[in-house]
Amino acid sequence: MIFRTRRAASLATAALLASGAFTALGAPAYAAGTETDLALTAAGTRTTDGVEGKVGWAKIANQGEGTPTKLLVKVDTSKVDDTKLVVGAYTEGGCDVTGDTKPELWVCELDKKEIPGPGQTTEVPIVLFKAAEGVTGPYTAPVTISIESPDDTDESNNSVDVDVELTPESGVDLGVIVPDVKTRVDLDTFEEDGPVRPGDTALLWSEIANQGDLTAQGIKLTYQLPKGVTFLPIEGCEISSDKRGAVCEDDTFLLERDTVLIVPLAVEVGKGVEAPVTLTGGSLAAEAFGALSPDARISQQATKPGFGKAEVREIKESEFADIDPTDNSDDFAVVVTATNGGGGGGGDLPVTGVQVGVIGGVGAGVLAAGVAMFLVARRRRVVLVTPGDEKTNA
Template identity: 85%
Template sequence: MIFRTRRAVSLAAATLLASGTVAAFGAPAHAAGTETDLAITAAGTRATDGVEGKIAWAKIANLGEGTPTKVLVKVDTSKVDDNKLLMGAFTDGGCDVTGDTKPELWVCELSGDEIPGPGETTEVPIVLFKATEDVTGPYTAPVTISIESPDDTDESNNSVDVDVELTPESGVDLGVLVPDVKTRVNLDTFEERGPVRPGDTALVWSEVANQGDLTAQGIKLTYQLPEGVTFLPVEGCEISSDKRGAVCEDETFLLEPATVLVVPLAVEVDEAVEAPVTLKNGSLEATAFGVLPADARVSQQATKPAFGKAEVRAAEDSEFADLDPTDNKDDFAVVVVANTGGGGGGGGLPVTGVQAGLIGGIGAGVLLAGVAMFLVSRRRRVVLVAPGDEKTDA
């Protein structure tokens, strides 16, 4: 295997000037084929006070058969004490913030690329960070996250109430992110070659971040692919008999705080899949076997996962508990277009340059227009795992 390291700015220090409120939607006016059903959930809103901040997620799923023309995400932070916690959302479409003395309501628009199509899910990052380094828990506050779209036909699942929590507990806090698979890839060059078609190969990109203040000792990744998609051989991972499941584990691997493990796994879409179609119910769940004591010394070699082992050992029972298990699992879909018979697509940027750092690099784009605040400067180390490579680079 080849292991590369990258550094990506996480929560970049910034001061931003207040701006006006976003325009409200007018009366709904559905365009043909845009009617749909959007649903929102949230994950990862509990953080240890041993870190400066954390990225939680608002997940917007398209349960209908149309793609909406416009989507707003609203985050009501009016009940959050800004002397304890500051928080805000980020989308490519931009955000506005209102509030007399503090940020109280974030209104963010999804860009065209962020709006989920039928069967797809979009993850909107919610940045949580302590007001000052001296803030400690316990602290809990209610937050409401909602969505609005003129094309949504069911508003019963458009809002979720969650608690943001700062805990004095120390520990490991794994967070998982797997984007929907939409691009076929040349597995020899790792270049994107256009939309996924029946018979094509692609990569499932998974990112596992440790947003706690202690090191995870041993990690297990459990994958499930949608029906119609199978894994290609993965060195060191145990593949199920139907080739839709994979378990990758290393009981000695150490995932340090502020570190993101990036794992691309090669998959193939069945030639018999009737496209266009969105193949749903893919998932990844990450589990840590234990936690390393705060004063333990971490060797550099132990921070390189050994998924290339010939034999994968069974997981051991452990009393270890993740600080926030709500973000330890993420679902994904594989979006397949009809095969027109042409070459299509063409070359693109290497996938390693496009995908690595979806978690670790979010802070570089957190230009949250509409509020004046300071974000804490941090860095995350991204460990990129390329299954099938046989040598390591420091």
């Protein structure tokens, strides 16, 4: 498979992460139909000291039947040496950061549109970066991430203990995010038109970032769709007989450091799907075939539409390993709304734009001024990648 690329405008944002104190949640007081079971996992908390930092993820899955009315994420960074690493979180709802001499506890409220519905997952960025340019690894520290909601009926899966790690190893570090599919798309005009219904087409957006300090040589993307959803034809990808699986690979593609691939693939929801329903079981796993040596020269062809012709220096497979494989895959769902003659408007907008801003814009530096913390984005390059020709333009 040969990817075609084009540059998008650089993403640079600044977010104020301290927005006042939160009130205590207190004893559960469920609103009708909001009871649910939220489960927390984490990925991507290891980074090479060859970069300024990276974005990891706290992933919150809604395993119940209701949508919570309120949701907090807490990140305890009290045991992190802030002369080595600074660790923080980001949500659109805002964060309160406390600590006497350094950030020790982040309490972040999710905006209503960030809260996952039944069967859905939301990813909260966990930012790791070096406290100063000259800091080197190895360094490891424990961090506790937890979630709280008055609507959660099972607290046994609401907390995870992870290590944040700065390693002196050099390499590729792929990170994958696939937002849940919520919006139908007209494939003739590529206009979004309300929620997905049985028989509709939609775009599955996936984002693959290289947050390591070496360029990835070749990439393979392995997709699996939920039952009831199928891929439309994709030039250059191998689609399974049931049209629910796809393997897209290009062994000459160069994914440079600080680069995000955005891959939209057309999918179709079966007309026989009984809605409303959230179809779970979707996934994407990404892997690189190898890495360019640090002194390798990258041809300009690697960043142009014809980059498949770029010169690639061969590296033995035994010399290659992803710095942090925990964030090389992501699960997603397809949210299907019942057809009731109500017309097209009003559905949730896709979250891809937000996620691109998060992956491409979260990074570089956090300045501490009392408990006020600013998250200042570094400039990152985003590459829009469309496998093959969905519309022939030649």
